[in-house]
Amino acid sequence: MSNRVGIEVSIAVAEAVGLCDVDVVAAYPITPQTHIVEHLADLVAESKLDAEYIAVESEHSAISAVMGASATGGRAFTATASQGLALMHEILFAVSSLRLPVVMAVANRAVSAPINIWADLSDVMPQRDTGWVQLFAENGQEAYDLMVQAFRLAEDHRVLLPVMVNLDGFTLSHMIEPITMMEREEVRSFLPPIEPARLLDPDHPRSIGPFGAQDVYTEAKMQQEMALLRSEEVMEEIWRDFEAQFGRRYRAVESYRTGDAEVVLVTMGAVSETARAAVDEMRAQGIAVGLVRIRMWRPLPQEQLRQALEGAKVVAVLDRMLTPGGTGGPVGEALRSIFYDAPVRPRIHEVVAGLGGREINRRTFKEIVRQALAGQEQVRQFTLLDVRCA
């Protein structure tokens, strides 16, 4: 029987990776990701995980090393955050383009300057277009479950793409939460052994990562795009299997009390639990408010989002990253784009908040909903909430 324990989410994430029987872990320490790779080092040192642990000299080398390991046929994992993810940026494109099924956990954190170690999404959002599947966990159970699901999705031959599992730094990564742990045998029956599609193998020599000129580059990008789009339905299939085996249901987009909602909040990550509590309190006061939470950010589940938000008069989007000089944040932009051609468009109230770990609580969501319903004017199509200057 599975058991439910109180455990730090980072430790649980490492335990999940351990259950997946990874072959190579390459890692470099960075707050707030460090507990994940420390615990993986413990698992290897204590012979609980039979993997090569490569303590590399930078995040750039961490992502490069897992590429080499994956191309050799190993199941490979790394984890990072913030500056580390930014340093990996160049190589992230190559992982997806070479179709290597690497899995990475990202403990989301602000990027410098000023240097700031606390949560927001300004590390991951600039990686949006690197071609990775990008999933966002709301709580510890989800972060734990997504790790196992991520390997299965990445390695599915209809997909063969890297998967990034995001969890908010500190506010999720360092929380002790009740998590139902899986058994090794259960994970084995859910996640088949890796069957590498292309290998560095002296018996079957292959050139991986060649020079591709104008005549092939577009086709390579199109194939990659088709695989990424395909991953949405493969993920749904994996989630159905996961529910059948473990009883926990996952969807690309989660809706909460949206049925008759006049205003619907849209969130990602751990603040979504706070948002749900705020929705309950506002509902008790008679405000017709609901919540839509995005779990799968890339590929963007456009149709599911459109359906989930259909009928809302106002969509109040929380973005935890400012796109400087732009129209607010990436989630707001995506929703505007989805609804531009719709026959009935909701008004989109875009809010940027929670930067660098600034607190987001139930009052924050109530204020967002109040402003959204009041139709508060937005300069350049967004509001930077709770800012003391300007």
Added chain:
Amino acid sequence: MEAAIDTQKISMKSLPAFEALASGHRACQGCGEVLAMRLAMKALGERIIVVSATGCMEVITTPYPQTSWLVPWMHVAFENASAVGSGVAGALLALARKGRLAGDDTKIVIMGGDGGTSDIGLQSLSGALERGHDFVYLCFDNEAYMNTGIQRSSATPRCAWTTTCPLGEEQPGKQEAKKDLVGIVEKHHIPYLATATPAYPFDLMNKVRRGAQVKGPAFIHVLAPCPTGWRIPTQEVIKVARLAVQTRDYPLYEVVNGKYILGKPGKNVKPVSEYLKAQGRFKHLSENDLEAIQQEVDERFAQLQWLASRP
């Protein structure tokens, strides 16, 4: 199981027929680098995985859908070949331990040019050397960024012309000395380190083979003349590479477990001016410049002799 590298000493009689590269590459005529690479691969044989940094050798061998490589080969980026190779090494160990490899006799060969090794790739090389993975690193040093059109690197020698250290009144060529990459690698205390050039093909092949036989990192630094960037006639590449050695500008030696072993001294040492005057990139040098460079060459060689004299 040891890597399947032939241990036989390579001579004219035992020259391996094996080629890792199909004929018909796209390098410049007279390229010293592709010749050195071909020789190195002959010494290594077919049980290898090659990880290549970005550079001439990557571009000229793999214009998709064609490839020159008859052995497994991977390229990711400019600065990370050593890190990619580290991951390959990790996976080979883990998969062999778990019984998921047919044989575990594969040797990892990582290669890069001087830019990919002593500039942008120095950090990942240092990391891989320190961690002690089992690989051979081949640095093909043609003393500038030749793939992008002859720009200065830290490996460009003092006074040489490149497009980013041009000949002006203020700065006639590169003002700084060549980075001592081999010295930096030596300080990682790896089991095998050697210098070589394609002008001495058997010396090069045997050093590569010795490097491949040690367990842990081996580093072969190859001076690979580039006729395009050095401004030399294509038929004189080997002659110029030989002059580099004969003038002691580029001495051949090995460092085996910390012990320096200097190559056999030439019968008549030539002045470095013979090597420099053979190259268009040095054609602006004055007699004073030549004297100063000769002094540097003598000092470097004396230092090397002192190192080799230690027990």
